[in-house]
Amino acid sequence: MPVSLHHLVIDAHDLPALARFWAEVLHWRVLSEREREIVIGPEETAPVGICFMPVTEPKAVKNRLHLDLTCGAEDREAEIERILALGARRADVGQSGAESWxxxxxxxxxxxxxxRPKRTLIG
Structure with missing residues (x-):
């Protein structure tokens, strides 16, 4: 049997707060919570979740891997505002301002x- 993706793992300084932030962003829920890990996902039987593991040091450099989120085109700005209200902030990683993200x-x-939302290909 080939390998498959089980969890994305995110190091967290404040484990419960970061897990709950992402659960709110994705409309997921906390699936398990232990002293040294919290797992979130859409449901218990979901093929992939996000696992948060504690670290003592703060993040220092740009991510080598990041998540891309999408929603309907008509909802995009409202979703960005909702996510900002949950505690996110705008970030500058060298973008020009003309990007579609x-x-x-x-x-x-x-x-x-x-x-931007994925385009549906017909035919």
Missing amino acids: TVLADPEGNEFCVV
């Missing part, structure tokens, strides 16, 4: 993008 950072500084 918006770069944000979570409360611990992990960058992620809200991108």
Whole structure:
């Protein structure tokens, strides 16, 4: 059997706060909570979730891997505002301003993008 993706793992300085931020952003829920890890996902049987693991040091450099989030085109600006209200901030990683995505950072500084919706290909 080939390998498959199980979890994305995010290091967190404030484990419960960061896990709950991402659960709110994604409309997911906390699936398990232990002293040294919190897992969130859309449901218990989901093939992939996000696992938060504690670290003592704060984030220092730009992510080598980031999440791209999408929503309906008509909802994009409202979703960005909702995510900002949850504790995200706008981030500058060298974008020109002409991009089709918006770069944000979570409360611990992990960058992620809200991108335009995928186009549906016909035929």
